[in-house]
Amino acid sequence: MRKLNFNAGPATLPESVLQEAARAVLEYKDTGISILELSHRSKEFADIVAESKLLVKELCGLDDSYEVVWMHGGGRMQFAMIPMNFASEHNAAGYIDSGHWSEEALEYAAFYGDVQILATSKDDNYSRLPHWPSSVPDRLAYLHFTTNNTICGTQWHHIPATNVPLIADMSSDIFSMRHNYTNYSLFYAAAQKNVGAAGVALVVIRKDMLKRIVRPLPPMLNYKQQAHENSILNTANVSGVYTSLLMLRWIKEKGIDAIEKENKEKAALLYDALDNSKTFTPTVTERSHRSLMNVCFTADTPEHEKEFLALCAQNNITGIKGHRSVGGFRASLYNAIPLAAVEKLVQLIKTNP
Template sequence: MRKYNFSAGPSTLPVSVLEALQKDLVEYQGMGLSLIEASHRSPEYDAVHSTTLALVKELLQVPDTHEVLLLQGGATLQFGMIPLNFMGQGGSCDAVMSGSWAKKAIADSAKVGTVNKVFDGKDSSYTTLPDNVTTTAGAAYLHITSNETIEGVQWKNFPDTGDVPLIADASSDIMSRPLPIAKFGMIYAGAQKNLGPAGVTLVIIRKDLLERCPDSLPAYLNYKTHADKDSLYNTPPVFAIWAMGEVLKWIKSNGGLDGVQKLNEQKAQLVYDTIAAHGDFYRCPVDPEVRSTMNVVFRLPTEELEKQFIAAAKDKGMIGLKGHRSVGGCRASLYNAMPLEGAQALADFMTEFAKAHG
């Protein structure tokens, strides 16, 4: 029996995508070998590469003002590449400290220049987000994290930044809803939540920003290098891009981003409604206005009950519900490929557990 994987990442993938990859893994469409053995300059891989890029542009409605890149190193590499390309040594940027992943991005930026925290969620234990932010004079950009997987907060509306480019780490909610791409100077995401397996990072960057990239950077660390070479400067992560393309086809076949957004909201509402219905047993600490549709965090009355809850859920085929070690508690990640049945199974189990132990 296939388990319901509520892990924050790597996340569950559509079964149909896994089956499609399995079918063509050993021999890809009559090539006589696997795609992951073939040259990345082959026409077969070129078709996969170009189709994946085209689907990104179609689904997110990427305007002609922006370039789409497929890179390696995860969002973590972007934490360093962004300040090196756009802030420069001794420069400054603005950032919203919204939680654990924002903290990591800020720490790397601070090694290059000055980071102005225009909002710090520490005082609220990272349970809310600002309505808007005011940028700092001379800031090269404003960095935000669109969804914090650990704290369970998510931007529902993005800040207006004027002439200051808005840059967002959207690793955990990319392709889960329509996005105003034109509003961003850059938006980036590791694949392993909603796009496919780990190994490829999606970067969407405004073309005029590429002119800021200094020639003094090593080739791979310069965004312009990858834009000039159509993300083929070096051997790309072929399997991850192939899988990502299959996931994007699956999203398109399920109503595109409007369709997956509707489903994601239904799944999240099931769990949040269950928490509210048993408010004397479950507690979500996050401001209701910014509660994540991707990562629902909640606590039980005691840590001992949380351990029992996680163990009992595992026995029923629901895994990955333990909260991050830095915050404890429980967390249900409801990425695109989590079926509605999985969210319903969790909600039913939560109700049963509350009645048995409340």
């Protein structure tokens, strides 16, 4: 029986995507070859890449001033590649530190360049967003931030314009709502939350950034060469990119507006139950900072925590434990989590009033 899986990533995929992905493992279309055997230089894979790039641009409202690239290495490789390409001792990079992943990104950057932390909510244990910096030094190579913070459950719902190239880690909320993607000079997402399965990262980069690379780098680590090689600079994760294409088709069919509406509904339902519960408390008290993607909460006693975990398990619910660094609970409500799963969870929350 299929579980209701609230894991923060790798996360739930739609049943229809899984069916099609499984079919492709046996045979991709009528090629006589599995997607796991398909050459990255085949016509079939070129078509997969082309369609996925078109869909990304369409869903993000981007024109040809942007390049779309599928890469290996997940989000963390981007933590390294961004400063490697754009920051140095003489090219300081700005970071907004709103949670674990922002912090790790800036730690990676410090290996390659001067790092300026322009805002942080570390002293609040990241339970709220920091204040967006009121001014950003003009000479910064870029300003990096994380749109949604999976571990502590905060999300930027308004992104101010900036005077330097803005770079966003959108791993956990890409394609989850209408969004002005043209704010960014570069944005990226590890696929295993809203775009597919683990093992690929989606990187979208504005072409003018490719002129700003500050040091010689081998092709695999060089955005310019990656962008020019159409996602096959090396052997692509063919099946991973295909799974992402299936997700993109699913998103397009459903429509971003409908997805946003449902995501808001799901989050409202859960936060409302938590706000009205005597047993459970949402971790983020500032409502305008709350994430629609990752709802974090705690129980009033360790016994209630244990009981609730057991209750969830009895009711076929999994992936509800908070991140090991903070404990408590976390329900991740990515696009593929159906409203019915959230209703079930809310029903269980209400049994502990």
